[in-house]
Structure formats: structure tokens, C-alpha cells
Amino acid sequence: MPTQAHDFADQPVAVRLSGVRRVFGERPVLDGIDIEVRRGEFVSLLGPSGTGKTTLLRILAGLDTADGGRVEVAAARSVVFQEPRLVLAKRVWQNVVLGHAQNAKTRRLASAALEEVGLGRHADVWPKTLSGGEAQRVALARALAKEPHLLLLDEPFAALDALTRIRMHDLVAQLWRRHLPAVVLVTHDVDEAILMSDRVIVLNGGRVRFDTRIQMPRPRQRGEAGFTALRARLLAELGVVSSDTPAHA
Template structure:
């Protein structure tokens, strides 16, 4: 069962999803308050994308049970920008929106550093620029929940750093709740207020990130959190 409630953010209770005899999500109970930035880590096959698809309402072809509540204004950003190649940049941002959002779409292109590129074609943009358009498209509808499925996974390291800064700024301005699915532990610590670890369909870690200001990977507390998460992911043996 799914219902919508902006004031309560995301709430799941005993959420289960399975394909045939294989259980992908196993009794997930989770609350994400309005405006909170959460990162979700997990090894391949742990169920991260299945959870995101459930929250996005995109998992109609699976068996499921439990309760699920998300805001009605929920938008998704994928690793692939998924721009329409036959539409110019501004039209891509406005896709699915009323024409009354045109000024907001133009303003958002300015926020993501693409002012003046409204009439460019997607194939004229770099990969990082295409993801900037995708972020603008996700935010133009003023979402209460932004779901991001490894949105920077295909970008080079320098572009990713710039996109981290941009995403932090956009979330600060527009204040959606965010669930970011990522394989990158450093990315999760850098961006999120809270990090979850999903293992074999169960949430095994729910860790608040209380670092302040610029999050320096050289900070001992950053490294302590990093080791905790890597241990939970089975990358670093416990006690090492």
C-alpha cells in the first residue's frame, strides 16, 4: 500500500519486495523526515535500486507487502541524464511541467551554471552539463523528495567534486528530502546528514553524520566514519 503525506516525509513499515522466490527487500522500516539528506550504501545486489524504485512508485512488476508513504511531489535523477535528444535544454527541464514553470526552469538553469544554454541540444553538452540539466528538471517541480540513483557514477573525478558542491547548494536552497543511492563511501559522507547501509535486503546501519562545514577526508572523524561504513560493507575486516 502506498499513500502520500508531505508533512511526514518518507515512511515505510515492514516493506518487502521479491522476485519469484528471491526476497530483495526484507521488512524495511524507515523514516526520512522532511528536508533530510540521506545516503544509501550497499554492495551490488543488496536491494538499493529496488528500494529507490519502490519509493518512486516504479516497481509495479514485483511482489510486495508492507506500507509505504512518500510525498506526492517526488522526482528521480538517474545515473543517465535521460534527456530527450529531440528537445532543447529548456524544453527538457520543462518536460512534464506546465508552461507556467518556464521562468522557474530558466532560473534553475542559471542555478546549475547553464544560463544562456536554454536552446542548446543535449548532444552539445558534456556529461556533467547533461546531469546539471537533469537536476534542474528534477527540481523545477519543487519536489518534497528527491531520489538520486548514482547520479554522478559516470562522471570523472573532478566533475564529481564539482557536482557534489552543486548538489549541496541546490538542496540547501530548495530543501527537499533526499535519498542518494551510491557505491561511493566518501561521496555518502561528504553529502549526507545520515548514511544507511543495506545488506541482503535489510538495513544494517543507520548512522548520523555530524561533521560540520567542509568535510575534509583528512579529518580523523571523517576517517573513523569511513572505516565504520567500509567495515559494514565487508571491505575492511572488523577490528583491523
């Protein structure tokens, strides 16, 4: 059944950035970013390479620090990167609870998380035996095992083949609806952003250039009038085509 867009105004704030700056050398990669994201909201960040998307995500994850402005982020947060970043010397279930004591309690926690991503039978295998999609599902299970209020996704589907990517889109959407964290997804894929998000933010030149809420109900289909129109607008904001040029899926 189609799902309508939600109003998140009454939800707790998961991310609040005010005037955030990050400078490398003399170049401001982020130059006065103001963004607010609330619990349960799925937000995609689009922008050309080098425009600060990953830097912003790293600041949200606590892996980098801003040079100016104010950063407020939910304390319970997890990150999934483009590479699964599994420890090959540890079994799959141990990777899910990496950083925690390895005992019966954490084994149960890992097993539950692996069941959610469809890998319950893979708990005791070694990471090198997994496919790329399976390894990324383990990374997702590891992120969800922390019960995050904020889930950060740094192009987690980019290295996957087309069919696996579609399956991962569906899986992430299911898990998001079940757990309702705030999600911030960094992607270069305009279609992916429209299909998955409540809201799309375009960064360029270190600034927020466009911020729009997607009102189309889910599930969304490429080729729908609303989809095509939004795709054309986002491509125009990215400087790929002019706003009056038809875009084809």
C-alpha cells in the first residue's frame, strides 16, 4: 500500500547544524551550513564531487570536527561506509558487535541483527566467504545493532551491482520504517535520492543550494510525472542540465 509523506515537525531533533564551516588549507569545503534533521526523517545529500558531502557526514559521525559554527548530533549514531570495513580475522557475528565484549548476550544481539538483514545463517562464517552485497548487509547489521537515533550512510550502494543495489534499497527502506532513525544518505545517484528520501539537499560550493521535501507517496516509480519533474530539477541544481531540458530515466 502506498505510504504518504510524513510531517516530522513533532519529532526530536537528530541533527542541527548552524553556520558550520570546514576549511582545508585556504579552501572552505563547508561554508556556513544550516541543516536540521529530525528523528524518522530520511534525507539524501547530493552534490558534485568535492563539494563537502562526505566531509559533512564525517562531522556528523564525529570523525572530523568543524572549524566554525555549531554542531548538535544525536549521541546514538552509526555509520555505514561505501566499503563494508569488516575485520577478516573475526567471524561475521563478531563483526556485528565489534568493540563490545564477545559473550552470550552480544552473540544474541548479533544474531538478531543478522536475522533482520537476512543473514541469520551466516553468523559463524568468515567475511571473506561473503559476496559484496552480503558484506554490506553485515555492515548494516552492525550499524543497527547500536540502535541508533541517527544512521549515516556514505554511498553504501555505490560498489554493488545493479540488482544487489535494488535489493539493498528495499532492505534499507524496510529497516528504516521498522526502526525509524533519522537517516542521512550521501549519494551521487539522483534517482536513488528520489526513490528513498523524504527530503533531498543539494550541496555545491560548500553551501546548501537546494533543499526540497518529496511529497510523492511511496513506493515511487521512475517515469512518473512527479518523479521526472523532480529529477529534472535536481539535475539542473547540480548543473547537469538546464531546468527546462527533459531528463530521461
